[in-house]
Amino acid sequence: MSVFVLGSINLDAVARVDDLPRPGETVAGLSLELFPGGKGANQAVAAARLGAPTRLMGAVGKEDAGPGLKTKLSEYGVQVGDVLELPSVPTGQAHVWVASSGENMIVVTSGANAAITPQHVAATSLDGQRILLSQLESPAHAIETLFRAGAAKGALRMLNAAPALPQGAALFPLTDILILNQTELATYAKLDQEPVRLEEVSRASRKLMSRPDQVVIVTLGAAGVACIRRDEAFLIEGRKVKALDTTGAGDCFCGALAACLSINMDLREAVEMANAAAALSVQKSGAAPSMPSKREVEAFLEG
Numbered sequence: 264m265s266v267f268v269l270g271s272i273n274l275d276a277v278a279r280v281d282d283l284p285r286p287g288e289t290v291a292g293l294s295l296e297l298f299p300g301g302k303g304a305n306q307a308v309a310a311a312r313l314g315a316p317t318r319l320m321g322a323v324g325k326e327d328a329g330p331g332l333k334t335k336l337s338e339y340g341v342q343v344g345d346v347l348e349l350p351s352v353p354t355g356q357a358h359v360w361v362a363s364s365g366e367n368m369i370v371v372t373s374g375a376n377a378a379i380t381p382q383h384v385a386a387t388s389l390d391g392q393r394i395l396l397s398q399l400e401s402p403a404h405a406i407e408t409l410f411r412a413g414a415a416k417g418a419l420r421m422l423n424a425a426p427a428l429p430q431g432a433a434l435f436p437l438t439d440i441l442i443l444n445q446t447e448l449a450t451y452a453k454l455d456q457e458p459v460r461l462e463e464v465s466r467a468s469r470k471l472m473s474r475p476d477q478v479v480i481v482t483l484g485a486a487g488v489a490c491i492r493r494d495e496a497f498l499i500e501g502r503k504v505k506a507l508d509t510t511g512a513g514d515c516f517c518g519a520l521a522a523c524l525s526i527n528m529d530l531r532e533a534v535e536m537a538n539a540a541a542a543l544s545v546q547k548s549g550a551a552p553s554m555p556s557k558r559e560v561e562a563f564l565e566g
């Protein structure tokens with residue numbers, strides 16, 4: 264069964280620094296590399312690397328890095344037939360700073376990603392798509408069209424509501440599995456502080472649910488992943504690894520989870536597998552290039 268991702272495709276310019284700059288500060292970069300990225304592309308690569316047939320819908324510029332990014336994504340196993348190449352529009356770009364601690368800061372300019380419309384989505388066949396996965400680097404109205412069409416076809420709709428945007432909340436009632444990090448959860452649930460303990464995460468997550476069959480999954484960094492559904496809340500412990508670059512770790516989790524659920528894996532088992540995939544991804548540089556294969560994840564879980 265396959266995964267359909269509607270999402271962003273960016274060229275990531277990744278500068279390594281010792282420490283992230285503070286406002287007004289200039290710091291020396293240690294290196295600068297270009298990688299394929301974008302939350303949609305990263306999640307599609309993660310799903311494809313975990314073995315799910317995966318289609319990506321998005322848009323890139325025609326005259327710059329766009330066509331090359333499409334080629335790279337298809338080399339990772341992603342089906343890119345629904346990726347538009349638009350003239351006179353720049354491909355999305357992300358300026359990523361990665362500190363020696365593995366922490367990062369990212370600024371995204373959306374470019375062609377903003378050009379996807381509900382009409383583009385409505386013109387695409389969703390036949391045979393078991394899982395629909397999106398994030399908020401694509402226009403919310405296009406995601407809404409996708410999720411409404413998916414509901415009619417009985418697909419499972421997964422939303423990674425990142426980055427946290429006001430328009431994202433309107434999509435929650437159309438979502439079956441909502442995935443957030445602690446910061447995003449605090450923003451959407453209007454909390455002054457990020458929730459830490461499972462009880463706090465669970466209480467905040469339930470504020471975002473409007474249907475009893477919804478699931479909220481909250482990634483807690485090194486602390487693991489919390490899953491909240493109608494009658495239970497459980498925590499999957501984080502895996503201790505040395506992080507080289509955390510860029511795209513959340514995307515790895517989302518794409519891997521989608522791939523596991525596309526083969527009807529039990530939710531707890533799927534979260535464990537996605538958690539392991541994300542732990543592997545932070546040990547390599549770059550977002551899309553750091554997504555592990557199914558074999559690597561299975562070996563890590565066995566080891």
Ligand code: RIB
Pocket residue numbers: 271273274275299300301302305356357369371400510511512513514550551
């Ligand atoms: O989640 C990481 C991604 O966010 C990066 O690849 C960057 O392109 C931004 O979209």
